[in-house]
Amino acid sequence: MKIINNEVDLKKIHIKDKFWSKYISLVKNEMIPYQWQVLNDEANIKIERERNDKNIPAEKSHAIENFKIAAGLKSGHHYGYVFQDSDVYKWLEAVSYSLTNEKDPELEKIADSVIDLIELAQEKDGYLDTYFTIDAPERKFKRLLESHELYCAGHFMEAAVAYYNATGKNKVLSIASKLADCICKCFGPEEGKIHGYDGHEEVEIGLAKLYVVTENKKYLEMSEYFLKQRGKDSDFLYEQLEKDINKEEIIKGMNTSEKKYFQVHKPVLDQDTAEGHAVRLVYMCTALADVAYLTKDAEMLAACKRLWTNITKKRMYVTGGIGSTVSGEAFTFDYDLPNDTMYCETCASVGLAFFAHNMLKSEPSSIYSNVLERSLYNSSISGMALDGKHFFYVNPLEVDPKASKYDPTKSHVKVTRPSWFGCACCPPNLARTLTSIGKYVYTVSNNTVYTHLYMANEAELSLNNSTILLKQETNYPWSGNIKISLKVDQTTNFTMAFRLPDWCHSYTIKLNGENVDYKISDGYAYITKDFKNSDLIEINLEMEIHEISANPHIKDDLGKVALQRGPLVYCLEESDNGDNLHLIKLTKDVKYECEYDPNLLGGIAKITCNAKKLIVSDNWNDDLYIADAKAPKYENKKITFIPYYSWANREIGEMKVWINKDI
Amino acid sequence: MKIINNEVDLKKIHIKDKFWSKYISLVKNEMIPYQWQVLNDEANIKIERERNDKNIPAEKSHAIENFKIAAGLKSGHHYGYVFQDSDVYKWLEAVSYSLTNEKDPELEKIADSVIDLIELAQEKDGYLDTYFTIDAPERKFKRLLESHELYCAGHFMEAAVAYYNATGKNKVLSIASKLADCICKCFGPEEGKIHGYDGHEEVEIGLAKLYVVTENKKYLEMSEYFLKQRGKDSDFLYEQLEKDINKEEIIKGMNTSEKKYFQVHKPVLDQDTAEGHAVRLVYMCTALADVAYLTKDAEMLAACKRLWTNITKKRMYVTGGIGSTVSGEAFTFDYDLPNDTMYCETCASVGLAFFAHNMLKSEPSSIYSNVLERSLYNSSISGMALDGKHFFYVNPLEVDPKASKYDPTKSHVKVTRPSWFGCACCPPNLARTLTSIGKYVYTVSNNTVYTHLYMANEAELSLNNSTILLKQETNYPWSGNIKISLKVDQTTNFTMAFRLPDWCHSYTIKLNGENVDYKISDGYAYITKDFKNSDLIEINLEMEIHEISANPHIKDDLGKVALQRGPLVYCLEESDNGDNLHLIKLTKDVKYECEYDPNLLGGIAKITCNAKKLIVSDNWNDDLYIADAKAPKYENKKITFIPYYSWANREIGEMKVWINKDI
Known part of the structure; x- marks a missing residue:
């Protein structure tokens, strides 16, 4: 078998x-x-x-x-x-x-x-x-x-x-x-x-x-x-x-x-x-x-x-x-x-x-x-x-x-x-x-090529009765544009299935510059057709910045959001934003901007926005607790988010993924 | 000496x-x-x-x-x-x-x-x-x-x-x-x-x-x-x-x-x-x-x-x-x-x-x-x-x-x-x-009787050249009314100093029903005079409910308040309020009511108010994280606070002192 x-x-x-x-x-x-x-x-x-x-x-x-x-x-x-x-x-x-x-x-x-x-x-x-x-x-x-x-x-x-x-x-x-x-x-x-x-x-x-x-x-x-x-x-x-007659432990305490x-x-x-x-x-x-x-x-x-x-x-x-x-x-x-x-x-x-x-x-x-x-x-x-x-x-x-x-x-x-x-x-x-x-990146089954991950590569994939060469070009995870070009010896009928990421709320799929029929199942777009040599599929996954909210049963994230752009979750670091990150909050009308910075942390798309930072000294001197405090005052502050994976590559400091947000 | x-x-x-x-x-x-x-x-x-x-x-x-x-x-x-x-x-x-x-x-x-x-x-x-x-x-x-x-x-x-x-x-x-x-x-x-x-x-x-x-x-x-x-x-x-030649430890690991x-x-x-x-x-x-x-x-x-x-x-x-x-x-x-x-x-x-x-x-x-x-x-x-x-x-x-x-x-x-x-x-x-x-309750020095704590008692206190009998009557901590009556053999000049609690923002002090002169120093009201037998001092400490805010540098209390009435800090318990206490928030215009309940927890003054509880099912099915969530919905909920000291005297459940509050 x-x-x-x-x-x-x-x-x-x-x-x-x-x-x-x-x-x-x-x-x-x-x-x-x-x-x-x-x-x-x-x-x-x-x-x-x-x-x-x-x-x-x-x-x-x-x-x-x-x-x-x-x-x-x-x-x-x-x-x-x-x-x-x-x-x-x-x-x-x-x-x-x-x-x-x-x-x-x-x-x-x-x-x-x-x-x-x-x-x-x-x-x-x-x-x-x-x-x-x-x-x-x-x-x-x-x-x-x-x-x-x-x-x-x-x-x-x-x-x-x-x-x-x-x-x-x-x-x-x-x-x-x-x-x-x-x-x-x-x-x-x-x-x-x-x-x-x-x-x-x-x-x-x-x-x-x-x-x-x-x-x-x-x-x-x-x-x-x-x-x-x-x-x-x-x-x-x-x-x-x-x-075991010999009672000596090999890893101390593991038996408890x-x-x-x-x-x-x-x-x-x-x-x-x-x-x-x-x-x-x-x-x-x-x-x-x-x-x-x-x-x-x-x-x-x-x-x-x-x-x-x-x-x-x-x-x-x-x-x-x-x-x-x-x-x-x-x-x-x-x-x-x-x-x-x-x-x-x-x-x-x-x-x-x-x-x-x-x-x-x-x-x-x-x-x-x-x-x-x-x-x-x-x-x-x-x-x-x-x-x-x-x-x-x-x-x-x-x-x-x-x-x-x-x-x-x-x-x-x-x-x-x-x-x-x-x-x-x-x-x-x-x-x-x-x-x-x-x-x-891929699996192949039932004459279908599944694309699970987007990254530039060249692959030789075996289908039922044929072999295809597939070239993926993309600047992922910084961009959601993906070009997939095919090399086949002869026109071949098979299915290509592309993952539609959970973070992507809007996308286009084109074949040789034209709209193409696809059906969606379990989060994948399926295109079945006679593919010919040099066919070019272009997928554009709109890579917007999303505010992620956690299920309210997660106590520690209540009233907070995490930013995500494409597959990357972002965080604030002290290096960019000063200390006391917990005093920063995002406003209801926050506007995020994203810019690729080739010189920062090996090249990253950073996200910036205007936020508010609580002014401690306004209500507080050195008191630990006060009664019936007046509403806190905030200062405006421009803040910078970096991809989570890139944290702790500069000087030691605070880091935070979940950020307070006005609701 | x-x-x-x-x-x-x-x-x-x-x-x-x-x-x-x-x-x-x-x-x-x-x-x-x-x-x-x-x-x-x-x-x-x-x-x-x-x-x-x-x-x-x-x-x-x-x-x-x-x-x-x-x-x-x-x-x-x-x-x-x-x-x-x-x-x-x-x-x-x-x-x-x-x-x-x-x-x-x-x-x-x-x-x-x-x-x-x-x-x-x-x-x-x-x-x-x-x-x-x-x-x-x-x-x-x-x-x-x-x-x-x-x-x-x-x-x-x-x-x-x-x-x-x-x-x-x-x-x-x-x-x-x-x-x-x-x-x-x-x-x-x-x-x-x-x-x-x-x-x-x-x-x-x-x-x-x-x-x-x-x-x-x-x-x-x-x-x-x-x-x-x-x-x-x-x-x-x-x-x-x-x-010590004998290396056997008496308390294991304490030396580390x-x-x-x-x-x-x-x-x-x-x-x-x-x-x-x-x-x-x-x-x-x-x-x-x-x-x-x-x-x-x-x-x-x-x-x-x-x-x-x-x-x-x-x-x-x-x-x-x-x-x-x-x-x-x-x-x-x-x-x-x-x-x-x-x-x-x-x-x-x-x-x-x-x-x-x-x-x-x-x-x-x-x-x-x-x-x-x-x-x-x-x-x-x-x-x-x-x-x-x-x-x-x-x-x-x-x-x-x-x-x-x-x-x-x-x-x-x-x-x-x-x-x-x-x-x-x-x-x-x-x-x-x-x-x-x-x-x-008291200390005595420099011909002054300091009253630090308020509780009903009878005391015999020695001053420089005399002895006084002092009777304190109060229903503290449920009430801030305190009556102090004196017994002295003869009219005696001395000072009585009464603590003005940090939680009390308004008070009156009367002697035999009349206003009396006092000076305030280091949080005590000092009354110096010739006290005579049967003098009655009445102190009324207004016992309002206060929302305590913690210094914003305390991360875990940010955006939250604790209730205090008199010396007692309050908490929410699941017994009175159901589970998921973290989903409850106090509104800006919250009105608290206080009522003494002789049958609850040995007799306590409980505090009630209308609050909001987040409706999880509105935004959430079984998702752990969602993007760009709409503003959460809340249900109205009457909640009951009990004095912190009295928690965990009923069935097992959640308890929380610091409660979310709209700012």
């Missing part, structure tokens, strides 16, 4: 986009070499603890060294987090996409050497995890709550598939298959196997991807098993720890996390609210959506839809960020979206994009692609500084440097991007997403 | 006030017997951990048992917090005030037996602390950062002075003096003594009080030394731990607290902002103000004023609560006063009242007595349920039960008052304050 895969081969897409090419280059030229130095403990940088916790290993990465020790090339102990291996795998995955985008024999050589090292570190039975191989072989698969063994395995499988796709080299796939076989041998419903799952979802994603390239159905079934077993016996993770943290409070298919650790949840959903697509399992897809609805209708920030609390880096409850205490981890935003992408495979609906876009253009890329060398874990919507400094409950909200973290999950996660951005 | 003490002898004041007598009775009839059961592990109650931390001892109190073991009457180990002894001392202090208010031979007998037990537990050299006597004699005074030895000693001294004042019995004073002598022998500037101080201020208060009754100047000097030494060598507490937590970041007299653990800070200030008064030390008094100003002008809630963050139960920074994540510990409010009271001894200014009143009537008594058996540690200004349940960073905000805590500091602290409320 041929696997139906409507994902587009990354090799066949060449990103020519001014906006995204910059990121792809930054990853290739800055992040990848930099991460390589970090992984080898050669970078002369200060690694920061992402939390104020001395238990966090932050002296060095030691990740490559761990592999060398596991491979028997060096002696010593494992250092770092138990999931340190995944740093190497995520680096390798980013390298793979980067090599797909652009050949680089030097880099490929380094990657090959890493794969050789991984092969050496793999045990005879396929087991692969340096922590357990080096320091705790007797505890393998015995402490899944905290061990991250399957999590690391999943990341390796993702990297392996990416590297194989990039280079066609089989070795990496053979290591991954051996590892997957080892897992299939140890886990499953059969007697004698472990009837369990990992504390951190990820292997389910890797196994499904490995199935697609190897066509080994066992891997898909293993992924499905992990997903369907999860939460069925919701005590499994805890009971496994109880059974509640079931929701791990999404094991009920069977996955019964879950209808997004709970617990946000990254875990979206990784689970990403796998669930992929397996639902690959197996055509309607029940799985229904579960995905329920979770998608809960996230995007109740628990997501306007930036596409998720995770309302630092405690457990987790979801909390419906409409609880505080702007200055949240987590909004970069990894979680990226994971939400993965989930959206996999849902689009089954259902081309803009409810997914709109969020995909929102997440990518806002709280994902806000994770990286414009220099490509500094990174946020936490992506707040409101920052007061005093609070970050003097209120320990906000100390996780950093005001500048540190250069590296002890737990280095976010930067490489962003690197692999940025280098594979092309994957998210 | 006669000690100048302008504090009024509690024995000479008889509270006849409807409002406060209820509390005094509750303490006597409910709290004291109940606490006695708890201290003896005889109460059939669930002791709750005040935090979600398994290290907190909460199985039982064991406090009396600890004394029995230390006394050699039983064998076993110490159980509970290292400062468990202070529970007994604070209970004893409350008992003492209660006995002062009303004889009770049965209770006095129990108290005597406790004192006998304490005497037995005291070591030969005067040392007294059951934890160290039982389980760690070799660590005495070696780990002051965490040991709370001097803290407990201070509480015993306060209790001893109170019990001596109540009963005239010397034994308790002799135990306290022996203990104080032991401390004086171990600490001080002399060679061979410890040049240090306790991690938790309190002994400084106890020593100053002990000085006043014993007239032993050494104790005052010891108190002064502790205060002036504090922060001079700001590493003292940490270095002492380093020197920063210097500000303990107020040792700089010398006390150089401190000008309120930092660190709020209770510690106000205890320090309470001692500082008392010692400044007793020694007439201008520099100390100046430091008190700076700290007072910082607290009351920058870091205090409208309820008189302090402590903006749960992390370290601490102050944060100026104008940082979040309403739903704060700590506002009951002990800290009570401590702020102590500080105010001691400042009034030196300076009769209403800047102190206004806050004294605010704290007592709002965030102090909110610590206790109307049944006298349930207690809050944390006194929030905004509560959403969903947040308390599902957001771990708000789990410290309880929605109902638990019956007891593992760390039982707040309930007995409140008990000793309530039973000694009479102390706060």
